[in-house]
Amino acid sequence: MDSLIFFYFAGIILVTATLVVALRNPIYSALSLLVMFFHVAGLYVTLHAEFLAAIQIIVYAGAILVLYLFVVMLLNVKREERIHRQSLVAVLLGATLLTEAALLVFQSKGPVFPDATSSGSAGEVTGNTESIGQVLYSTYLFPFEVASLILLVAMVGAVILSKKGLLDQKS
Amino acid sequence: MTVPISYYVVLSGLIFLIGLVGVLTRRNIIIILLSIELMLNATNINFVAFSAYLGNLSGQVFVFFALTVAAAEVAVGLAIIIALYRHTPSINVDDFRLLKW
Structure with a gap:
């Protein structure tokens, strides 16, 4: 199921x-x-x-x-134009890489990681909002603050980029 | 959980490949950004699958951060697209060769 x-x-x-x-x-x-x-x-x-x-x-x-x-x-x-000039090179390179990836996948041995049954008691609370919050606000507190900084920078950048006359004054 | 983790890895690998093909072959700049979203989702699936199978919540926290970065990337990327469209009325990436030598 x-x-x-x-x-x-x-x-x-x-x-x-x-x-x-x-x-x-x-x-x-x-x-x-x-x-x-x-x-x-x-x-x-x-x-x-x-x-x-x-x-x-x-x-x-x-x-x-x-x-x-x-x-x-x-x-x-x-x-919109779909296909462009390098499509032949792209097909050749893609076929090579696909063959390589298929070889890597099908030649590998069994699972390297333990099964779900062998994982400890921590697996029981996985997905709980409360436990995510505890991990997020204790272990990953600094990355959390950095993420807020990223959002601030993105907001300022989006406002400035979509301002009128940004590219016109240079050309 | 009866589904082995290799299925999730293969699924996310396939989604990542589809996104990569989209980035490399499509010329519409909006579709290229959508394909980047596909690749981000592929890594998120991997994170959540490994987090569930290893019983470690860090993977889900990292998906949270990836989501934040994706939102920032979309905001800045779409602002760049709109600024470019004001400059050159096109969303075909072949039309933008300002930075080429």
Whole structure:
């Protein structure tokens, strides 16, 4: 049953991820990315990371994707060329790398990591919002503050970059 | 958990590959940013899977940080796209060769 749920989520994720890259219209790409985000959140729930599933839906689907759709509809550009000059080199290099990766994957031995059954009592509380908060605000307190700084810098940068006349005064 | 962790690793590897192909082959700058989101999600799946299997919460905290960086990247990236579009009315990356020699 568990593997059935996993294969459902994995299949939908792979199909929608391919659609994101393959579709021509950026709006359709963004919408299939939305479906993919929801299924990734479902995958998180099966991995007992409920807090991250909620965060995934709120931040990714609610904030980031809305920003994408906003910009796509603001720019409203339809014309796009798909294939470009280096496609032959790209196919050759890609085939080589794919063969290499397949060899690495299929020649490897069994799992290096212990199974879920051998993990200790810490596995029982995994995904609990309270325990995530305790780890986040004690062990990772400094990275947490740095993350807030990153958000501040991004906010200032976005405001300055989208100001009118930034690029015009140089050209 | 009956699903072995190698399945999750293969899944996230495949998603990362799809995102990489999108970054390398598409010319639409918005689709390139969307493909970067795909790659970030692939690493997040890996983090959460290993966090669940090893019984260690640090992986989920790192997904939290990756999400923060993704949000910052989207805000700055889309602002850059809008500024570029004001300068040159195009979102095709082949049209932007200002920094090429």
